[in-house]
Amino acid sequence: MDMPVAKKKLGLKERYALMTRGLDWQTTYQPMDKVFPFAKYEGIKIHDWDKWEDPFRLTMDAYWKYQAEKEKKLYAIIDAFAQNNGHLGVTDARYVNTLKLFLNGISPLEYMAHRGFAHVGRAFPGVGTRVACLMQSLDEIRHSQTQIHSMSNYNKYYNGMHSFPKMLQRVWYMSVPRSFFDDAVTAGPFEFMIAVGFSFEYVLTNLLFVPFVSGAAYNGDMGAMTFGFSAQSDEARHMTLGLEVIKFVLEQDPDNLPIVQRWIDKWTWRGYRVLTLVAMMMDYMLPKRVMSWKEAWEVYFEQNGGALFKDLARYGIRPPKWLDQIEFDKDHISHQAWSTLYQYGGASNFHTWMPSDEEMDWLSAKYPNTFDKFYRPRFEHWRDEQKKGNRFYNMTLPMLCQTCQIPMIFTEPGDPTQTCYRESTHKGMKYHFCSDGCKEIFDHEPEKYKQSWLPVHQIYQGNCFNPGVDPTAEGFKPLPVVLDYYGVGFGRDNLDFEGSEDQKNFAAWRGAATTNV
Amino acid sequence: MAAVAAVKPYEFEAADRLENFHGNQLLYIGWDQHLMFCAPFCFPLPPAMPFRAFVEQVLPGAFGYHPEFKQIDWSKAEWLASGQPFKPDWDKSLTDNGLAHKAVLRLRTPGLTGIKGSAT
Numbered sequence: 001m002d003m004p005v006a007k008k009k010l011g012l013k014e015r016y017a018l019m020t021r022g023l024d025w026q027t028t029y030q031p032m033d034k035v036f037p038f039a040k041y042e043g044i045k046i047h048d049w050d051k052w053e054d055p056f057r058l059t060m061d062a063y064w065k066y067q068a069e070k071e072k073k074l075y076a077i078i079d080a081f082a083q084n085n086g087h088l089g090v091t092d093a094r095y096v097n098t099l100k101l102f103l104n105g106i107s108p109l110e111y112m113a114h115r116g117f118a119h120v121g122r123a124f125p126g127v128g129t130r131v132a133c134l135m136q137s138l139d140e141i142r143h144s145q146t147q148i149h150s151m152s153n154y155n156k157y158y159n160g161m162h163s164f165p166k167m168l169q170r171v172w173y174m175s176v177p178r179s180f181f182d183d184a185v186t187a188g189p190f191e192f193m194i195a196v197g198f199s200f201e202y203v204l205t206n207l208l209f210v211p212f213v214s215g216a217a218y219n220g221d222m223g224a225m226t227f228g229f230s231a232q233s234d235e236a237r238h239m240t241l242g243l244e245v246i247k248f249v250l251e252q253d254p255d256n257l258p259i260v261q262r263w264i265d266k267w268t269w270r271g272y273r274v275l276t277l278v279a280m281m282m283d284y285m286l287p288k289r290v291m292s293w294k295e296a297w298e299v300y301f302e303q304n305g306g307a308l309f310k311d312l313a314r315y316g317i318r319p320p321k322w323l324d325q326i327e328f329d330k331d332h333i334s335h336q337a338w339s340t341l342y343q344y345g346g347a348s349n350f351h352t353w354m355p356s357d358e359e360m361d362w363l364s365a366k367y368p369n370t371f372d373k374f375y376r377p378r379f380e381h382w383r384d385e386q387k388k389g390n391r392f393y394n395m396t397l398p399m400l401c402q403t404c405q406i407p408m409i410f411t412e413p414g415d416p417t418q419t420c421y422r423e424s425t426h427k428g429m430k431y432h433f434c435s436d437g438c439k440e441i442f443d444h445e446p447e448k449y450k451q452s453w454l455p456v457h458q459i460y461q462g463n464c465f466n467p468g469v470d471p472t473a474e475g476f477k478p479l480p481v482v483l484d485y486y487g488v489g490f491g492r493d494n495l496d497f498e499g500s501e502d503q504k505n506f507a508a509w510r511g512a513a514t515t516n517v
Numbered sequence: 518m519a520a521v522a523a524v525k526p527y528e529f530e531a532a533d534r535l536e537n538f539h540g541n542q543l544l545y546i547g548w549d550q551h552l553m554f555c556a557p558f559c560f561p562l563p564p565a566m567p568f569r570a571f572v573e574q575v576l577p578g579a580f581g582y583h584p585e586f587k588q589i590d591w592s593k594a595e596w597l598a599s600g601q602p603f604k605p606d607w608d609k610s611l612t613d614n615g616l617a618h619k620a621v622l623r624l625r626t627p628g629l630t631g632i633k634g635s636a637t
Binding site for chain 2: 037038041042043188336339340343344373374375377378381392394395396397398399400407408409411416417418419421423427429430431432445447448450451452453454456457458460461462
């Protein structure tokens with residue numbers, strides 16, 4: 001009798017087929033629609049889940065092996081960085097503030113992405129899709145962990161990094177990245193995939209990671225640079241997943257096109273608004289600049305994104321809406337954002353400062369049409385006032401956009417001297433927006449966005465104080481109690497970099513490392 | 518306006534309805550051409566507050582840092598409410614001036630164009 005002899009090793013294609021197909025069954029006790037209750041309500045029609053093809057053909061066994069090797073290398077470098085006091089090798093202690101922004105605002109979002117992909121991985125009826133989402137879910141929690149581990153070394157020496165999960169929930173400007181992800185994870189599984197898998201991971205991710213990782217490399221931060229490189233191969237896979245999602249969904253049914261197009265419009269705009277913080281970081285917070293925000297936008301969005309949308313045109317997809325405004329605004333948003341964080345420096349959890357003469361000249365060169373005309377006079381005025389002991393701390397709370405939750409800092413398309421106001425009325429109440437994009441997103445789903453947890457309004461409702469605080473008491477001052485609720489130490493975690501504990505400690509420690517004191 | 522796609526009825530209260538503000542209403546105000554203040558301001562105010570008190574007691578604390586604030590000729594100041602021309606009666610309350618919860622005002626001060634004319 002001939003015994004079948006098992007082949008020694010399966011090929012990539014066979015292994016992928018075996019580990020991502022035929023793993024589930026048609027249920028009989030319960031209808032399939034009850035087992036996958038979120039698969040249809042968004043209106044997306046899928047006829048054949050087996051058409052899903054992961055271009056990487058990654059399977060779980062290969063995943064563990066590959067990631068374990070990367071992780072081993074990463075942690076060896078993190079250890080070496082810590083043991084050699086690597087933090088003293090960065091260009092300037094101002095640099096650490098970019099890490100505060102990242103740790104407080106981005107790393108918890110990696111965790112949210114983990115939860116989001118775990119959820120949609122359960123929600124899709126197709127096995128191949130579920131496996132791909134599961135692996136991305138694992139990637140995201142690993143990224144969150146490796147980022148926290150890489151940056152925990154800085155937490156030992158510098159302020160403002162001590163309670164990032166709490167700060168994400170509470171600090172006012174953190175509501176911008178947080179609400180972005182809350183919006184995505186409360187959407188249906190297909191919208192989540194277009195929002196995070198496609199719009200964020202594919203279209204915008206380079207604008208998030210390249211500036212931070214290159215910024216780390218340019219500024220001598222081996223620890224942060226290494227987690228960036230470690231995550232890079234995962235990001236490449238995530239981008240491929242994002243693209244696969246969109247092609248798969250569009251090829252399944254022509255009715256899917258208008259739904260997907262609206263999600264692309266919405267989520268490109270939402271993501272672009274979140275990237276305002278990155279724009280500011282690139283142009284103002286890195287002591288050694290990588291490139292300007294405008295240059296990054298031109299390379300990573302206009303050129304790369306332009307090619308992508310040309311490619312997607314054969315499915316009937318057009319480029320996202322509001323690109324003309326984005327193109328105009330690339331000369332402005334970083335300056336507008338830094339003006340904002342500078343003046344609300346009494347209420348945030350990192351340090352701000354006015355650029356030096358040399359830095360202002362760099363900005364003039366990178367933004368020849370706008371910096372000297374609109375922003376240099378503002379900054380020089382503030383710098384002069386600061387020298388006179390009258391540093392600008394804006395203590396009055398700003399008006400926020402109902403959708404993106406950023407203060408209404410943006411200007412009219414085409415007119416950088418005029419704040420852009422938009423409003424809608426829904427069930428007798430007014431809602432305000434920073435832009436046509438944010439207004440249109442609200443108008444499509446007012447029942448969702450009328451629930452926005454806007455930090456300014458929440459403070460005025462009395463929801464941002466620790467228990468026991470009495471806002472009706474004589475001489476009540478809200479700022480100290482709100483900062484207490486945020487977990488921000490006034491004067492230690494915030495205010496100007498000039499005179500900060502971070503600045504003094506860095507100078508003293510680096511001095512001790514290089515001189516005989 | 519469209520509804521949210523959902524698996525069951527999707528109805529929620531607005532987070533910022535009037536009754537959540539302990540007797541106050543929200544009023545927003547921006548000063549055109551003065552982007553030193555990065556965004557318009559948001560205030561919780563009693564609806565019975567006279568417009569004069571808003572201008573004379575509330576605004577200085579918010580806009581006073583700007584060197585041009587003291588130069589404002591209030592008799593020539595122009596106002597917009599929700600983008601439409603608005604003529605406040607200084608001695609009437611916010612409510613009697615037609616300013617409801619979450620009304621938005623723009624202050625225009627002709628001749629004042631910000632630090633070095635930069636709209637700052």
